[in-house]
Amino acid sequence: DVQLVESGGGSAQPGGSLRLSCAASGYSDSPYCMAWFRQAPGEKREAVAEIDAEGSTIYADSVKGRFTIAQDNAKNSIYLEMTSLKTEDTAIYYCAADARSYCYPIRFGDYGFQHWGQGTQVTVS
Numbered sequence: 001d002v003q004l005v006e007s008g009g010g011s012a013q014p015g016g017s018l019r020l021s022c023a024a025s026g027y028s029d030s031p032y033c034m035a036w037f038r039q040a041p042g043e044k045r046e047a048v049a050e051i052d053a054e055g056s057t058i059y060a061d062s063v064k065g066r067f068t069i070a071q072d073n074a075k076n077s078i079y080l081e082m083t084s085l086k087t088e089d090t091a092i093y094y095c096a097a098d099a100r101s102y103c104y105p106i107r108f109g110d111y112g113f114q115h116w117g118q119g120t121q122v123t124v125s
Contacts, residue, residue: 001026002026002097002114002115003024004023004024004096004097004116005023005118006093006094006095006117006118006119007022008120009093009120010121010122010123011123011124012085012122012123012124013085013125015084015085016085016124017081017082017085018082018122019080019081019082020036020079020080020095020120021077021078022036022077022078022095022117023076024095027076028099031052031053031099032052032053032097032099033050033053033097033098033101033102033103033112033113034050034051034069034071034078034096035047035069035096035103035113036049036069037093037094037095037110038089038091038093038094038122039091039094040088040091043091045094045109045110047106048060048080048093049067049068049080050069050103050106051070052101052103053101055071057069059106060106062088063089066082066084067081067083068081068083078095080093082122089122090122090123090124090125091122092119092120092121092122093119093120094116094117094118094119096113096115096116097114097115098112098113098114098115100112
């Protein structure tokens, strides 16, 4: 079974940066769509960024130009580089994966994602 473990969360000041990592294990040979989601207290979970097996990326409008998703296939890991952080970026961030060769548009949200990490807290204040 696929297991996802996030790390790298923490606290930052507005305008600061953080880097999240997600280590994956238990993969099959199928290509995967990987993504980062976040959920703030009292809010719905929202998709932040997606990356497919070929490295094509999709971003939510709220993070475009500030966040970068990347993958290292040799390490079975994805990353989320977050810069110019805002207080509204405060949330629990989750790594997710689904066995398919492409990612759905970001507006589809968590549709189809079958595997999830436990989440890591990011606080900007």
